[in-house]
Amino acid sequence: MKFGGTSMAGTERIRRVARIVKRQQDAGHEVAVVVSAMAGETDRLVNFCREANPLYDPAEYDVVVASGEQVTSGLLAIALQALGAQARSWLGWQLPINTVEAHAKARVDSIDADALIAEMQKGVIAVIPGFQGVSEKGRITTLGRGGSDTSAVAVAAAVKADRCDIYTDVDGVYTTDPRIVTKARKLRHVTYEEMLELASVGAKVLQTRSVGLAMKEGVRVQVLSSFIDDDAPAADTIPGTMIVGDEELEGMDMERQLITGIAHDKNEAKITLTRVPDKPGAVANIFGPLADAAINVDMIIQNVGRDKGETDVTFTVPAADLARSMDLLESAKEAIGFNRIIPDTNVAKISVVGVGMKSHAGVASTMFKALADRGVNIVAISTSEIKVSVLIEEDYTELAVRVLHTAYGLDAVEA
């Protein structure tokens, strides 16, 4: 069972979480619980690091930001004990949850679950802080924002859980963020592939890596709400959203939509380099240093050449990596040979996702037309087999998502 930040925000909510957990144990399950920091806490800690130095050491950033989950794991164990349950916390380094050295975006390598399983079999509820692990060098690592989902799936795989229930502040995965589009529809099932793509383009209900890991390890993941009454049906019968394999979905008698969902992402920043030499190797000179620093470049456009063999190159990086990217590019200015560097954080990426796209033409043109009709300008475009993304001005995010939700016929019919 995993509980997110809103579900863990304050002792009152933690006590409710404890009751939900206890009910599962009372129903005969052995339970491990993964928790997030209280809502807003990780942002607060990240800001402290930025204030201390915008070019902070990622290893020390991890020490700071991992602390939010330490607090909530201890508190949940206390709340469970207050209900008469046996419970204890295991921090990432205590289990341990071994990760690679990549600070602030570490990947889980292995989890030593023997002690955990032994205690769980004795009736102890294991409480594990999400988001954190320990590197080969014995240093604290974190798994990237939203990483507690990945911790939960990794623990579920390590203890060979029957299911990994992700409790959050919405009651499932919707066709788009239900906080933006009130007509969003809840999906009873979504395939790993579609969820992976939706998450990777910004549907933050699950961290992308958690979906990839669940797919690889065959973990059954369910998304459901923690905001339920004490007498609500138990998780085994709750209609959340199940993430399922393609074969499983095919076996179900349901009509498949062309588009599964729409996501937005305001966490990208755009960088334009003007007057880059239009010659072989120029682009490699730009992206080489970024790749070496493990900065993920997403959308890239190289404009048509200007006179004098020059061109402008525009691309996006995670907003969190903007300061470092600018710094790296400035240092490589001579080697790259650009004129000006223009950052822009006022952008958002809007994506439509659906496996049905593989065999249907016209998905992208519907998107471009719907946005054009509302006067939304498209700055960049990227596509994959099952998604189309556009970069637009951030102020138009909500409008664009709503318009596209309607254009693809996803709006829920009013009851």
Ligand code: ADP
């Ligand atoms: P937690 O703290 O529980 O991990 P998150 O805030 O990370 O919760 O994720 C839940 C949020 O994801 C919801 O409150 C919702 O606003 C957002 N969200 C974005 N896209 C979707 C979607 N397609 N379906 C459901 N929720 C979504």
Ligand code: ASP
């Ligand atoms: N607390 C971390 C974050 O806010 C991890 C998580 O909640 O999943 O990113």
Ligand code: MG
């Ligand atoms: Mg989350």
